[in-house]
Structures are given as C-alpha cells and as structure tokens.
Amino acid sequence: MERVGIVGYYQVKLYSNANYGRYEMIFEAVRGALDSAELKKKDITTVVSCTNDYYDGRTISNAFTVEVGGAYLEDESKVEMDGAHAVLYGLMRILSGNHKLAVIWGGSMASCFPYHSARLYETDPTWERPVAYVNDITASGFQMRAYMEKYNVDIEEIAKISVKNRKNASKNPLALEEAQNANLSVNDILNSEIYADPVRELMVAQPCDGVAALLLAPEKQALKITDKPVWITGVGYNQETYYLGDRDLSISNSMELAGKMAFDAAGIKEPKNEINIAELFEAYAHEELIFSEALGLAEKGKGSELNSEIDGDLPINPSGGAQGGNPPCATGLIRIIEAAKQLRGEANGYQVKGAKKAVASGQIGMCAQNNIVYVLEGGD
Amino acid sequence: MGRQVAIISAGFSEHASKRSDVNMAELVNEAVNDCLKKVPSLSIKDIDAYVNGNMPAFEGANLPELWMTDWLGARNKPLIRVTTGGTTGGSVGIAGYYSVAAGLPGIDTVLAVAFEQQSQGDTSIGLSSVALGEISVLNTLGLPYEYLTRLMSAGGAIGLASYQAANYMNKSKIREEDLARVVVQNRRNAAKTWWSHLKMPNLTIEEVLDTPYISYPLRYGMVCPASDGACAVLFTTEEKAKDLCDTPVYVNGVASVAHESVIIGYDASGSAQLDPSEQLGAMKSSEIAYNQAGISFPRKEIDYAEVYSPFPNQELMWVEKLGLFEENTAPEMYENEVTSLNGELPICCSGGVNATNAIGASALERPAVAALQIMGKASNQVPKTVHTAIGHGWGGMLNLCTMMVLSDQQQRKWR
Numbered sequence: 001m002e003r004v005g006i007v008g009y010y011q012v013k014l015y016s017n018a019n020y021g022r023y024e025m026i027f028e029a030v031r032g033a034l035d036s037a038e039l040k041k042k043d044i045t046t047v048v049s050c051t052n053d054y055y056d057g058r059t060i061s062n063a064f065t066v067e068v069g070g071a072y073l074e075d076e077s078k079v080e081m082d083g084a085h086a087v088l089y090g091l092m093r094i095l096s097g098n099h100k101l102a103v104i105w106g107g108s109m110a111s112c113f114p115y116h117s118a119r120l121y122e123t124d125p126t127w128e129r130p131v132a133y134v135n136d137i138t139a140s141g142f143q144m145r146a147y148m149e150k151y152n153v154d155i156e157e158i159a160k161i162s163v164k165n166r167k168n169a170s171k172n173p174l175a176l177e178e179a180q181n182a183n184l185s186v187n188d189i190l191n192s193e194i195y196a197d198p199v200r201e202l203m204v205a206q207p208c209d210g211v212a213a214l215l216l217a218p219e220k221q222a223l224k225i226t227d228k229p230v231w232i233t234g235v236g237y238n239q240e241t242y243y244l245g246d247r248d249l250s251i252s253n254s255m256e257l258a259g260k261m262a263f264d265a266a267g268i269k270e271p272k273n274e275i276n277i278a279e280l281f282e283a284y285a286h287e288e289l290i291f292s293e294a295l296g297l298a299e300k301g302k303g304s305e306l307n308s309e310i311d312g313d314l315p316i317n318p319s320g321g322a323q324g325g326n327p328p329c330a331t332g333l334i335r336i337i338e339a340a341k342q343l344r345g346e347a348n349g350y351q352v353k354g355a356k357k358a359v360a361s362g363q364i365g366m367c368a369q370n371n372i373v374y375v376l377e378g379g380d
Numbered sequence: 381m382g383r384q385v386a387i388i389s390a391g392f393s394e395h396a397s398k399r400s401d402v403n404m405a406e407l408v409n410e411a412v413n414d415c416l417k418k419v420p421s422l423s424i425k426d427i428d429a430y431v432n433g434n435m436p437a438f439e440g441a442n443l444p445e446l447w448m449t450d451w452l453g454a455r456n457k458p459l460i461r462v463t464t465g466g467t468t469g470g471s472v473g474i475a476g477y478y479s480v481a482a483g484l485p486g487i488d489t490v491l492a493v494a495f496e497q498q499s500q501g502d503t504s505i506g507l508s509s510v511a512l513g514e515i516s517v518l519n520t521l522g523l524p525y526e527y528l529t530r531l532m533s534a535g536g537a538i539g540l541a542s543y544q545a546a547n548y549m550n551k552s553k554i555r556e557e558d559l560a561r562v563v564v565q566n567r568r569n570a571a572k573t574w575w576s577h578l579k580m581p582n583l584t585i586e587e588v589l590d591t592p593y594i595s596y597p598l599r600y601g602m603v604c605p606a607s608d609g610a611c612a613v614l615f616t617t618e619e620k621a622k623d624l625c626d627t628p629v630y631v632n633g634v635a636s637v638a639h640e641s642v643i644i645g646y647d648a649s650g651s652a653q654l655d656p657s658e659q660l661g662a663m664k665s666s667e668i669a670y671n672q673a674g675i676s677f678p679r680k681e682i683d684y685a686e687v688y689s690p691f692p693n694q695e696l697m698w699v700e701k702l703g704l705f706e707e708n709t710a711p712e713m714y715e716n717e718v719t720s721l722n723g724e725l726p727i728c729c730s731g732g733v734n735a736t737n738a739i740g741a742s743a744l745e746r747p748a749v750a751a752l753q754i755m756g757k758a759s760n761q762v763p764k765t766v767h768t769a770i771g772h773g774w775g776g777m778l779n780l781c782t783m784m785v786l787s788d789q790q791q792r793k794w795r
Binding site for chain 1: 382383403404430433435436437439440441442443444445446447448449450454455456457458459460461462463464465466471474475477478479481482483484485486500506507508510634635636637638639640641660661664665668672775776777779780
C-alpha cells in the first residue's frame, strides 16, 4: 500500500450540551483543519463526511452539510459509520489517484437526540427490537462478563482503565469536561450506577457533542503542504456476524482480522514491540483490554497487566480515549487525530516521548461488530 | 497510482410494492444471489470486501447491514456503509469502484449492494424530517407555525419535485403531453424488464393525462411507485475481470458533486440556488466523469443512458443537463423516438426509476442496467451494440448527483 499523508486536523471542544449548532461546529472543524495546513477551500478536491440520520434525528442529514463542510460543487460522499471509516473512504479516494486533497469530517450532537435510544434501531427488527432485552449497553454487559469469566479478570482491573483514561482526559483540553477527572479511585468507578451489570456508569464512554476534521493528501502533495506529515501506512477493517450468541464476546474477532490486514499492509511483524502508542475507540472500559489483546499488544487475557499509562511501556489512549468524550460519528476520527498529534509532538500536556509508530481504531455496532484499524508513522 | 476497475456482473431482486414474502435481509440476499449466479466461476467466498447502503429512515432500521451481515455473505469480511439520500445507490457503486481502485492489499473483488423495502415503513414520514429540521430556525425568523407544518409536504419528494417541474416547464415551454410521453415510454419498457415494478405494456398518453393531479404539474399517473427491491453489482480489477467474464465493463469515470441544498439553504437564511432545474451540481458531475473517461462529445460518444427520474420532467431535464441533448430539445427527442429502444440514443430501457423506485437501490440500478446493456445481457436489451453508457443518480434536496461512465474499452487516458 502506498503511504498517504495526514496534513492537517482540527477537533472542536467536546460538550455534553453545546450552546452552538451542528453546522457551526462542522464549519469550525473543517475551516480549522484547512487553516492548520494553511490551505484554502479551492484546494479541496473531495469531501467525505460522516453522520448518521438516526443520531442526527434527520433524514438525509448530509444534504444540508454541503456548504459548511466545504463540499459546495466538490466531489463528495458520506459514510454512515464511525468517523474512522470515513477516513478509509477518503484514503481510497486519494489512493485511486483521482483526488489530491481530501477533507474528512465526522460528528454529531448527542444532546439533540438521545444516542442510546437511537441505537435501539440498530437491533434485529423482528426478534430483538420488540422485546428490547438486547441493546448496545446490555450487550456490553454480556461482553464484559464473558471477558472476565474466560480470563479470570477482576472487575477492579477494568475499573482501573476508566481511572486511567479519565485521568488522561483531564490533561486533554479538548476532552469532555464531565469526563475530566484526575482524582477518581477504583471504588468511585465501582460505586457509580450500574448500567448493565457488571458495566458501571463511569465505564461507559459518554455520548456528547463534537465534530472533528482531517485532511489527507498523496505523498507528493503531503510533502509540499507540511514539514511534518503523519503517514498512514496500513489500514484494515472487518465486520463479524451480528447475533451475540454466534460470537465469542471475550475476544474481538473483527478487530483481530482488521489488525492483521493493517499490520500486513504496514509490514509490521511484532505489533507489541513495534507500536509505540495506541489510540483505541473503547465505547466501554473493558473493550480497551479486548482490543489491545486482539491487536497483539498484549497476550490474551493479560491486557490488564500491560502498563498503558502515558509514561508506561505502551501508552494506550493518552488523550483519554472515548472515555474522554464520545461524539457519535467522530470518536474514531478523533482517535486518528490524537495518534497523529502524538507522532507530530503536538499533544501538549499528554505527549508520549519518542513515539514513532501508532495504531488508531474505530468501531460500530453492538460489542464492536465492525472494527477499523490504522497504522500511522511519523515523519523523520 | 490507482487501478482500472471493471464491472463483471449485476443482479436484482424482484421489485413490487409489497414484498411481504421476504424481510429486508432476504430481499438483499435475492439480489446478491442473482448477481453471483451470473459469474459461475466465482463463489461468495471470493468476494474480498463489501459496500452497502440504503435509506435507513424508510424502514425504521438504523445500520441494517449489521444484522444482515450473513445474508450479504459478509461475515468476517471488510465492509463499509455509504448512504447519501436518493443518491445512496450511486454512492454505493462509486464506493465499490474506489474500494477496488485504491488497491488496498487483499481487496480486489468488491460487491456493492443497495436496497430499500419501503413497505416496512413510511417513506413520506421519513422524508418529512428533511424539512422539519429547519422549523425551529424558521420560527425564529417569524414564520407562523401553521405555515411551517406545510413544510412537511415540502419535505416529501413530491412538493420539491413539482416546484422543479414547474420551473422546468416554464423554461422549456413544454406541455403536459410531453411529460406523459416520457411516462408511456418508461412503463412500456418496464413491461419487458423481468424485475421491474409498474409493467404497463399498453399505456397511452391519454390514460396518463386522465389521472388526477397530485401536485401541479405532476399527475398520479406520472409519479414513480414506492417499491421494495435490491440491487447488487460486482466490481473487480481489470486482470480478474478478463478471466471471469466475456465482456468486462470498465468504469472509466465517476463523480458525485454536491450543490447547495435547494430553497431553504443550510441556515434558512435563503439560498443562492432558487431554480431547482438549474442543476450546477449535475453539470459539474458529468463534466468530471466525462473528463476522467476521456469523453469530449457526450452526444456522439454515449450510446445508452440510464438517468434517475422518478418524475418525467426530471428525465427531460437530466438528459439535457448531462450533455446528451441541447437545452430544451429533449421533449422533441422523445416525440421523434430518438430515445426509444430502437432509437439513436436509447434512454432508460429498463423502465427507469419512473416505473421502479426502491429508493436506496435506484441509483445503483442505473449503472447496473447500463453495464448489462454493454454486456448484451440486459432484460430489455437494445438491438444496437452499446460501447459507452452512463448511470446517473440524484438525491438530497435536489442538490446531490452521482455519475458513472461505463465502457467496453479501458480508460483512454489513464493518469
């Protein structure tokens, strides 16, 4: 795979109830990304957006974002998944040779439309939705229980992930204020409200308002646009089957296959030794462990033994991850931006020293049914 | 950079107003099977990746590809979902093209699937939120609420379409007979297409004009049906296509250019685009796609066209805006049967969207039929040899447009 450069990015501050509108947010993010690369609207050749009609509460939600997203009279499209999947489509458009500068933006306002209620419409409409016993939160309860039982992992180990990520988020000025807390203890997590046993409130990534934007360019153009491009050297994506009973929830099969595809493309043989930092979209705290094991960053069932603090052996989610705010359709995109920030040395306050290679991931579906993984490398 | 992409097969489910014999997943599976059975040397295991899309609001199911994974054959395979309103099918096809063109390791053969089962939900209710979203903004501008509720009908497709139709009629000075003639051609063609919905082999202009108005100038007999149906198109690389199929259809140009959303504008502060039959986005889309395909004279070089026209006025407008005919000459071409099955430039010989509209699938069915016409395998095959054809789609607030240029020859000037 030819490498593609990330040449600019912008993320708006995340709010649980933003006092400005969706379109202003989109404009701020896209304009901010262009400004960060010192480019203009006329330099854009394609725009890929990421919204979801249900999360936006609006049919054809992309029809109205044309002007603010920089897509007026441009070749554009919309991916209705996670923002990280929209980056994939932007990447494909660049790799095809048809386009020289792709703007990718994604985001939504969970304060306008209840995210978890909208997600009930993602379940099988015949057998599951009418009885509503399974939704994304209860499914995560099954997933966490399956993981704990199979590998004999204590709930405290999973609570520690929330403690770490919320502490990291407190150093990230763009994270959600409600999630920024450097003084949480494991007991605080365990004593928070039970969502779907054993999942506690503070283990859930809180849906919030936010938009992020990213610019991609082919190698030749990227080197002209910026002195410190971040290269996408590998990508993998995969979808596993839907029905929870057909899946082993203690592992993530789709993440394993996606990781294999991405590492093969990037020529990475031993992810554990070659990757310096990971930004993973953990919609629930335990997913960070399952994902890091699926990607080979830790042995199966031993994810909690990995020192993943900012100054640890392999920092995971130094930005706070999705626990630091989960704007629907933007979270995976923000993970890629945060990984790129680390590689460019622009993560003020939570910079990991000497990061050269990173992985970033995005997901959709119950128990992360569809996963996407990127391998990013910094410039020299 | 980039690879030549070819279409090797296209499949359809049967279309009807209520396919109550199947659910969404089974409907999609019909199209997937129909597509694969035309390439006997390829099994579902040989598909490397998927692109899927539909209009989620119309069935009341968000991200339905998640639970229909196994009916697509997509278990443990890469899959992305692309939805863009009415252009969804076209966008899915274009994403299928890019999935192959990008040359990602291990991804050569990609199945693009689009569908809609409108009998599962209520399309007009789904569409009403297109306009309703702006009500709060308009309210602050002082418009009384009772006027605003009328926007619900503006949000449905017919309100917007009649506005566009009236604009087009004013400019081109056509009569209602000209609209009815387009309908007659389409529905008679549909009668010869196995999967189409409204099959009317003996329809006459008088019969169409005898139906009541839905919204002037569009009559009940002129508007598209609401269908259940699915479409699947198989994309692969040039090398594999030559092994798998006798006549690979090369995808030589793709574009999906957006214009400003009509009437309201994004902040309800008015819009620069007051004439919805102007269609700058469609003109730019076709320009980009023709340039990629090396087409300089679309009128001479294109042998067949499938345009997305739920309403007859749109068919007349699109064939002009996409450069197939001069401005305001399309009605004449239909009258002289230039566009009929045996004509010089046949248009929508499948019956088009006017006879079959499973919304999410419709814009994928256009390039699918165009590809089959080039292969010589279409259900209502044109007698002449088709070398170059286009598949078009529109959607959104009349502001989105997809274009795909297909040919039996590889792209002439590969970048």
